[in-house]
Amino acid sequence: MRMPAPDQAVLARRAEIVAALRAIVPGEGVIDAEEELRAYECDGLNIYRQLPMVVCLPSTTAQVSDVLRYCHDQGIKVVPRGAGTGLSGGALPLGDGVLLGMGKFNRVLELDFANRCAVVQPGVTNLGISNAVAHEGFYYAPDPSSQIACTIGGNVAENSGGVHCLKYGLTTNNVLGVELVLMDGEVVRLGGKHFDAGGYDLLGVVTGSEGLLCVVTEVTVRILPKPETARAVLLGFPTVASGGSGVAAIIAAGIIPGGMEMMDRPAIHAAEAFVQAGYPLDVESLLIVELDGPAAEVDELIAAVEAIAREQGAVYARVSNSEEERARFWAGRKAAFPAVGRISPDYMCMDGTIPRKELAHVLDRIAALGDQHGLRVANVFHAGDGNLHPLILFDANKPGEVEAAERLGADILRLCVEVGGVLTGEHGVGVEKRDLMGTMFSEADLSQQQRLKCAFDPQGLLNPGKLFPVLHRCAELGRMHVHRGQLPFPDLPRF
């Protein structure tokens, strides 16, 4: 993985840039001491590290606007950062760039229950929103597993998901409005407390834009009344294939569970050894299916799910009979990553989505690819929506293993695309999958995406080196190649 070469001319002006930023953000809001910069050298994808040139921590929209305008005018790159929990390297600093930390934007601005929304600053944590509205029986639905730490601003940037997104959607389906600052310092508001922002759905493209289009300074999210009740059932299957057909049969029966997670044998064993969730150890795949909603419905559907699973060959079924038991079922799944961390010095989490029917085939192929690269893989899976999280186990201290893990990861993602899926379901492209974009998108597809980037940030100063394998110059992308009168369309029906 290569990042753009640092601009020596910018680095030479570092002292001047730091002073200019201090004039905009006074006090301790500008960090340039190396030992303090160290805290920002990576995000959740910690195999890639880079010290930023300087860290800037604004606390008002006006400061963000002034910082961006200054950087825009001076041609200085900017990398926005929320809590730094992202798993694709989207907040990886640039050696010649300003790291713009949004952590001081940590206030809940307004709770509006009549319109079922909350207006918050981007540095408020995902769980912080749910906590702020819990007293009225509400919550914020998307729940990435980092929800204690990750911020809503980061969620908007990455279009984060979670275990409940089959039923409740990703971030993009739960954001009503934002205030944002463009690279040239202009402040724009999109949407609000109403449905569907008017005009082009810029809110829809800003969400999931991985910090390349703008910096979000305020977010209005939709909040939902908490489901009356939730129950989970553990279902064990003798093969991965039968687990996969269990998932398909549940959905074919018209049931959309609040959550539907699958783990393979290595993941089950690692999780059980770590948290003693009570998982069966003699099955090849384990499903956790959670039904939420009114009690009458949950009882009816949980019985239906169990019956369907039995028909598909489930050899183990246990329904939660208390909140405590439901929490224990989930404890294993939620601890799957650290559990795998206990059995391997390092692991790398992949994030492709596949058509569910390909599950058994894909897991077989992943195991074979693992053998080929000499590495083990444990699989957890948001089964409801086909989002696969293969965990590649490796030891960074062994020569060549990081590279082998990267190669295996790339092979797994190529496989996901090959069977009709995509590179990333919820973690984002960042630097991690940047160089694989060409396996899913043609040059023309990527050019069209970059022309959107040009509309927001024509100089390409916001978070360069992420998302696109090659960032073309906007002047080049804007050119049209037409050959007047020479285009062949002999077959075009005209009337």
Next chain:
Amino acid sequence: MAEILKPATAPQLRDAIAWAAAEEAALEVVGLGSKRGVGRPLQASHTLDLSGLAGIVSYEPSELVLTARAGTTMREIETLLHENRQVLGFEPPDLSPLFGGSTGDGTIGGVIASNLAGPRRVKVGAARDHFLGMSGVSGRGEAFKAGGKVVKNVTGYDLCKLLAGSFGTLAAMDEVTVKVLPAPVKARTVLISGLDDARAAAAMADALNSPFEVSAAAHLPARVASRADVSYVRDAGGPVTAVRIEGTGVSVAARCEGLRGRLAAYGALEELHSMNSAKLWRAIRDVAMLLPDSRAVIWRLSVPPSEGARIAAAIAAVRDVEFFYDWGGGLVWLAAGAAEDGGADAIRNAVATSGGHATLFRAPDALRAAVPVFEPQTGALGALSARVKDGFDPRRILNPGRMYAGV
């Protein structure tokens, strides 16, 4: 008379637009033309008819995904989904009759390009939320694709969101992939009669804030309710507020009982089951009860739900209008006379007090040419939208000016 280009294949679609781009020939992009009357009137030398790009490409019910050519009729798609007990969750309205067409005339491409959504918007979102992937041709004459064919995907910019609601001004779509959902097994609607608009807004908020998973909430003032084709509503003799619950049989019965308990304090309750419930919501979805007078202009207001009643009252204080509310008060369909500006100033001033947007949804050509059809965009936002258009259609050949002058 405008020449019609009617591609039958993706390469022909690309050729047609590449030719138009080279010649700088403006194209009016249409499916079956059922919503042709939405937007600013066009000056296009040619029509690009996408109805030849029709047919279901793939559909796997257990994957919850359907891929179809953009010109496929909604009738064909809904019939196929119905056979498999599935639906497009966002309950797309059939607005053909509103423009003098017949039922079922729309195409899936048209529904997405207009980002339409029916009453279930409050629970599951709009077309944009169910639009997963596409292929098509930009105004540069270049074929491209975006999104994917799986329900969860964050790879690259979500250009699908941008195309939903772009009214054919950015690209002509060839193929679209949408998320589908299981059809609700049962539906029931709780009716409250006699509430004024403000009280109805409170009742709808109470229902939507309950844990009973309400899937729609609408309020019909007296005159609108009197035009309903469901007798319970028509004969109520006053305004009617309707709240819908959907799901499995046992669940619907239980939730309905809970909801009735919560709403009892608001007034006398009635309940509609299956057929009547479906009939009422179809009429609300398709704006069938608003002024049968085809000369009326129709506005569509998207506002914060709690502000709908106040905004409608402010407009009614200065103009002779008729209206009803969907989306718990957040969507106001409003009919006004075509005289002067068709109510544009009064309506936009009222909406500006709360945030939101107003669209002059149906009006004679002259009025749509004279007043902004979509909420005007100024300053940095207007400039940004124009730059987005530049990226897709720099020569302004796809539905030029349909949304905004110069865009």
